[in-house]
Amino acid sequence: MLKLYDFLDSGNGYKVRLTLTQLGIPYELVEVDILTGGSRTPEFLAKNPNGRIPLLEFEDGRRLAESNAIICYLAEGTPLLPADPWLRAQVLQWMFFEQYSHEPNIATARFWVKHLQLDDLRRRMLEDKMKAGNAALGVMQRHLAGHAFFVDDRYSVADIALFAYTHVAGEAGFDLAAYPAVQTWIARVREQSGHKPITAR
Amino acid sequence: MLKLYDFLDSGNGYKVRLTLTQLGIPYELVEVDILTGGSRTPEFLAKNPNGRIPLLEFEDGRRLAESNAIICYLAEGTPLLPADPWLRAQVLQWMFFEQYSHEPNIATARFWVKHLQLDDLRRRMLEDKMKAGNAALGVMQRHLAGHAFFVDDRYSVADIALFAYTHVAGEAGFDLAAYPAVQTWIARVREQSGHKPITAR
Numbered sequence: 001m002l003k004l005y006d007f008l009d010s011g012n013g014y015k016v017r018l019t020l021t022q023l024g025i026p027y028e029l030v031e032v033d034i035l036t037g038g039s040r041t042p043e044f045l046a047k048n049p050n051g052r053i054p055l056l057e058f059e060d061g062r063r064l065a066e067s068n069a070i071i072c073y074l075a076e077g078t079p080l081l082p083a084d085p086w087l088r089a090q091v092l093q094w095m096f097f098e099q100y101s102h103e104p105n106i107a108t109a110r111f112w113v114k115h116l117q118l119d120d121l122r123r124r125m126l127e128d129k130m131k132a133g134n135a136a137l138g139v140m141q142r143h144l145a146g147h148a149f150f151v152d153d154r155y156s157v158a159d160i161a162l163f164a165y166t167h168v169a170g171e172a173g174f175d176l177a178a179y180p181a182v183q184t185w186i187a188r189v190r191e192q193s194g195h196k197p198i199t200a201r
Numbered sequence: 202m203l204k205l206y207d208f209l210d211s212g213n214g215y216k217v218r219l220t221l222t223q224l225g226i227p228y229e230l231v232e233v234d235i236l237t238g239g240s241r242t243p244e245f246l247a248k249n250p251n252g253r254i255p256l257l258e259f260e261d262g263r264r265l266a267e268s269n270a271i272i273c274y275l276a277e278g279t280p281l282l283p284a285d286p287w288l289r290a291q292v293l294q295w296m297f298f299e300q301y302s303h304e305p306n307i308a309t310a311r312f313w314v315k316h317l318q319l320d321d322l323r324r325r326m327l328e329d330k331m332k333a334g335n336a337a338l339g340v341m342q343r344h345l346a347g348h349a350f351f352v353d354d355r356y357s358v359a360d361i362a363l364f365a366y367t368h369v370a371g372e373a374g375f376d377l378a379a380y381p382a383v384q385t386w387i388a389r390v391r392e393q394s395g396h397k398p399i400t401a402r
Contacts, residue, residue, distance in 0.1 A: 049339075049340050049343050049344070050298060050302060050337075050340050052302075062287070064290055064291070064294055065294055065298070066293070066294045066297035066298060066301070067297075068293070068297050069290055069291075069293035069294040069296075069297050070290075070294075072290070072293055073286065073287075073289075073290035073293075076286050085274065085277050086263070086274075088274075089265055089270055089271075089273070089274035090265070090270075092267070092269070092270035092273055092274075092293075093265055093266055093267045093270040095270075095297075096267035096268075096269050096270050096296075096297075096300055097251060097266070097267060099297055099300050099301045100267070100300045100301070100304070100305070101251060101253075103301070104301070104305060121322065121325050121326075124322050125322075125326065136251075138250075139250045139251050142250050143250070
């Protein structure tokens with residue numbers, strides 16, 4: 001059976017749990033406590049030298065890191081990843097947007113607010129992250145005002161990737177009421193067959 | 202003809218210029234001065250709402266953003282992107298590593314050092330970026346100590362993505378002499394047919 005090394009509060013991990021569940025693929029969850037250094041032990045670094053969850057391990061020992069690479073691989077040949085090259089290009093465009101312009105701001109702000117004591121440096125960095133996170137939400141709002149989903153008006157791994165931290169952005173202090181099309185899309189993603197919440201195993 | 206909106210000193214733009222050149226695809230370069238807000242004008246934001254270069258525009262008006270999404274799309278069906286799903290998964294894993302763990306540290310540190318006056322906040326953030334950038338270079342060193350290239354010991358878009366800012370990491374103050382396998386790989390990438398330097402049009 002697949003083994004998923006993960007931390008339940010992680011949106012990056014949630015992307016993989018949600019994709020596996022919606023595709024009906026069974027997996028064993030191995031919880032790694034990233035708050036106490038669980039992803040930086042010699043044992044874990046031997047599995048993923050980059051020291052991050054989620055990490056997917058196959059029965060034959062192969063391992064794959066990076067949430068968006070994992071869900072693309074799992075979704076290959078399913079309705080969650082279009083076969084058409086131009087549609088795939090747009091899926092990847094939104095997934096790289098997520099990892100570069102969205103996650104480092106919204107997810108990191110959420111992690112800091114939830115789990116860290118903020119010193120002066122972090123407080124000033126948090127202001128930058130709120131600004132950049134709102135810019136990312138603005139880009140999403142503008143796109144979703146004219147589209148049901150991110151690519152080809154169909155639910156795909158691009159939606160899963162962007163849903164993971166957007167729907168909990170309020171925990172970092174972002175006001176999603178300012179982004180009504182994003183809110184409508186969040187409701188639409190929640191209606192998809194096999195949906196489950198972020199901390200569900 | 203393809204139009205590439207780009208800034209010559211950008212490693213993200215260089216990925217696309219190098220891929221287009223190595224694939225023999227002609228393109229018109231449209232220079233955008235990101236130092237004077239050229240990627241945040243109303244005209245440019247109408248093309249890419251995320252306000253970033255590189256942006257590739259096709260003759261029929263289609264547009265694609267995000268350097269790594271662009272080079273995956275261009276490389277589809279060529280030796281630069283393997284067809285095998287597991288090899289593709291590894292290519293994407295390294296490309297998401299690049300955009301999340303490598304570029305925001307090494308490229309951002311380089312941009313700050315080259316183009317900005319650093320205040321106290323930025324100086325302290327730069328220390329964090331040097332530490333995280335060295336961690337990313339360490340992950341690359343560990344992998345390249347046993348491999349000629351990142352995936353399947355063959356040159357691919359994963360190498361192009363990681364080469365772009367690694368080979369200029371010295372401009373940010375990183376000491377590549379500490380990463381001998383990375384240096385050997387840099388030389389190997391430079392030997393590939395059709396290679397050209399970062400600021401070549």
